[in-house]
């Protein structure tokens with residue numbers, strides 16, 4: 001029996017490989033809703049860290065209209081990197097440039113959650129068996145991401161080659177957020193004490209908080225200002241008007257396990273109907289939830305923090321400032 005299993009195992013592996021390679025070609029049969037043409041650059045910061053920045057972002061809609069949304073982004077690099085927002089049915093062609101002045105090593109983009117073919121894996125040939133899928137100085141690399149049905153969620157993109165050809169340098173700042181909104185435009189939320197659905201279009205602000213070691217790294221996407229992105233850097237004060245629907249995206253990075261807690265607010269745990277106010281966040285696990293700012297509690301500086309005592313003591317905290 002064991003011998004038979006051993007003889008069949010390579011065949012099963014081959015079939016599995018064929019199936020896996022076959023599926024990305026079928027990810028999006030029809031023309032994409034929007035095609036995002038994004039140019040990103042990886043650079044080094046004076047702090048010794050590294051970061052991504054957007055050079056340009058154009059969106060070509062299915063009807064052929066093209067819009068330039070580059071002004072949404074900070075003109076400077078940031079940690080976390082720019083938040084890329086797509087909708088199920090969209091495709092992104094992301095070109096990465098190596099703009100790191102103190103190194104000629106390859107830098108890449110490896111994305112989570114969405115579909116891509118093996119040549120958009122963002123790893124070296126030693127890992128993917130196909131090609132060195134990274135940008136070298138003067139030699140950009142283009143990746144194709146497909147936000148196929150079923151990929152809605154908050155995901156990570158990060159370097160997978162720089163400094164360490166197997167792992168990359170995500171822990172040195174080369175990471176960012178991909179938000180894929182559902183095609184039907186609705187997300188679950190608890191509003192006025194009831195579990196309901198809200199329109200993504202009614203979300204006024206997105207607060208992205210990455211939990212790394214003993215620090216929150218933040219970014220706001222302000223939907224009131226057409227998706228304007230404001231890098232918030234470390235342990236930021238977040239701001240909203242009372243009653244605004246805001247969405248938090250809390251993501252873990254590195255090796256530590258955290259417990260994210262927000263004072264005065266409750267939310268629906270992602271993928272469940274549980275009402276919670278604290279959630280465990282491990283490396284690359286995430287929680288995305290909508291709250292109505294100050295609901296039932298009013299304005300104030302509502303503290304948020306990691307509830308792991310050593311992390312709190314090291315300053316892993318900030319405020320969610322709700323104004324009338």
Ligand SMILES: [Cu+2]
Pocket residue numbers: 211213214256257258259306307308311312316
């Ligand atoms: Cu923590």
